[in-house]
Amino acid sequence: MASESRKPILISGSGLASLLLAQSLRQANIPFLIFERDASISFRAQGYRLRLSAEGLEAIESVLSPETWKMFWDKCGKTGGMGFAALDAITGEDITNEPEKPTYKPEKPSDPESKNQPLALASRDGKIVGIARGDMRKVFLDGCEPYMHWSHNVTGYELTDSGVRAIFADGSKSVEGDMLVGGEGIYSKVAKQVSDGKIKTYDTGARGIHGQASTTAFKGLGEGVWRIADESNPKGRVFAITNLRPDEMNDPNINFGWTMGGQPGVIQAPNDNYSIVGVEAAKIAKELTKNWHPRVRPLFTEMVESEAAFWKITCSTPTGVPEWKNEPRVTVIGDAAHSMTPAGGIGANTAVRDSALLGRLLTEAGGWKEGVTAAYEKEMRVYASEAVKGSYGMATKQFGVVIDENSPTV
Numbered sequence: 001m002a003s004e005s006r007k008p009i010l011i012s013g014s015g016l017a018s019l020l021l022a023q024s025l026r027q028a029n030i031p032f033l034i035f036e037r038d039a040s041i042s043f044r045a046q047g048y049r050l051r052l053s054a055e056g057l058e059a060i061e062s063v064l065s066p067e068t069w070k071m072f073w074d075k076c077g078k079t080g081g082m083g084f085a086a087l088d089a090i091t092g093e094d095i096t097n098e099p100e101k102p103t104y105k106p107e108k109p110s111d112p113e114s115k116n117q118p119l120a121l122a123s124r125d126g127k128i129v130g131i132a133r134g135d136m137r138k139v140f141l142d143g144c145e146p147y148m149h150w151s152h153n154v155t156g157y158e159l160t161d162s163g164v165r166a167i168f169a170d171g172s173k174s175v176e177g178d179m180l181v182g183g184e185g186i187y188s189k190v191a192k193q194v195s196d197g198k199i200k201t202y203d204t205g206a207r208g209i210h211g212q213a214s215t216t217a218f219k220g221l222g223e224g225v226w227r228i229a230d231e232s233n234p235k236g237r238v239f240a241i242t243n244l245r246p247d248e249m250n251d252p253n254i255n256f257g258w259t260m261g262g263q264p265g266v267i268q269a270p271n272d273n274y275s276i277v278g279v280e281a282a283k284i285a286k287e288l289t290k291n292w293h294p295r296v297r298p299l300f301t302e303m304v305e306s307e308a309a310f311w312k313i314t315c316s317t318p319t320g321v322p323e324w325k326n327e328p329r330v331t332v333i334g335d336a337a338h339s340m341t342p343a344g345g346i347g348a349n350t351a352v353r354d355s356a357l358l359g360r361l362l363t364e365a366g367g368w369k370e371g372v373t374a375a376y377e378k379e380m381r382v383y384a385s386e387a388v389k390g391s392y393g394m395a396t397k398q399f400g401v402v403i404d405e406n407s408p409t410v
Contacts, residue, residue: 009033011180012166012180012188014148017334018184020359023064023068027065034144036148041141053123055349059349063356087221087296089229152166157180178368185336187201199337204312208262209308213256214254217301218244236264238267259342264401277309282303314341315341315391316340320389331373354380
């Protein structure tokens with residue numbers, strides 16, 4: 001890597017935002033190091049399939065080299081056909097054009113839902129573009145492996161006279177870097193430290209389960225993005241979303257993923273332990289869907305049990321990304337800066353915009369310089385705050401969640 005005379009940009013975490021930022025730095029020959037708490041990229045489940053917005057795709061394409069972009073684009077599924085459709089989980093009937101039943105009514109005009117309508121996820125060429133999170137992460141990792149430090153859990157940082165060092169869970173410290181970027185998700189210690197606790201991630205109480213099954217389980221559906229809604233559960237609404245790509249639907253060796261969500265109190269893990277995966281998570285998904293229509297029930301009866309995993313639905317402060325005193329050598333990206341509910345699929349698209357923006361500013365500066373983090377945070381707060389508000393506004397209807405400053409944080 002060129003520019004070896006410069007101290008590296010230190011990146012905490014190896015999620016999508018972190019790895020895309022690393023790709024941007026690699027293209028610009030700016031040295032960097034990535035510190036990840038997991039032992040490898042396959043250490044834990046990679047989660048669900050992501051739908052990409054036009055803005056998200058533009059951000060990714062602006063960063064990747066032509067060769068890596070082609071690799072990424074070839075991995076993406078392009079869904080046309082029915083586009084978006086909704087089914088009643090119990091009857092199997094099409095409810096696409098029926099208005100969604102709200103679960104939360106704004107009490108006053110300033111409430112988030114009243115100002116934020118559902119955001120359309122337009123993509124390219126009339127197609128909905130999606131990719132498995134694991135595949136996306138592998139593409140973004142390509143070429144960055146020599147700069148990865150696995151099993152390094154960043155718990156904070158210290159500023160030096162001319163840079164910054166990451167501090168790890170065992171008390172050791174990194175080499176000195178020009179700058180530290182916290183991209184380690186909703187539990188980011190870097191985010192808490194740099195914002196002096198102003199960045200908060202709230203536990204909405206809503207929960208979900210990710211899963212997958214062979215394409216043979218999806219024969220009752222067809223090409224498109226499907227939302228399956230169950231209003232019959234006495235504890236609250238349950239739904240599932242899946243994205244079916246036409247070029248893969250007839251290959252029984254391919255698994256399609258789905259993600260299930262439930263209102264607070266509906267999906268509960270044994271002993272409230274949401275790190276449990278596999279059979280325990282699969283058992284709950286099957287129980288919740290035991291009365292679902294034969295058209296959709298195979299998604300769960302034929303699921304790959306070992307791939308099931310719980311997830312908590314979290315959200316940043318609904319009013320948007322908070323202000324904090326800028327630290328010139330430390331900033332945050334992705335979920336570390338702005339956690340969002342899955343409503344509308346906005347979170348990952350906003351995260352890659354962070355990576356593209358910060359990467360461009362660093363590239364233009366030839367590396368770190370005074371003012372880069374301030375410029376990044378000023379611009380990021382505008383689009384990310386709108387995204388958080390929109391995501392929360394939709395989640396009040398889809399998940400029945402309501403949070404305020406007194407809600408529990410993660």
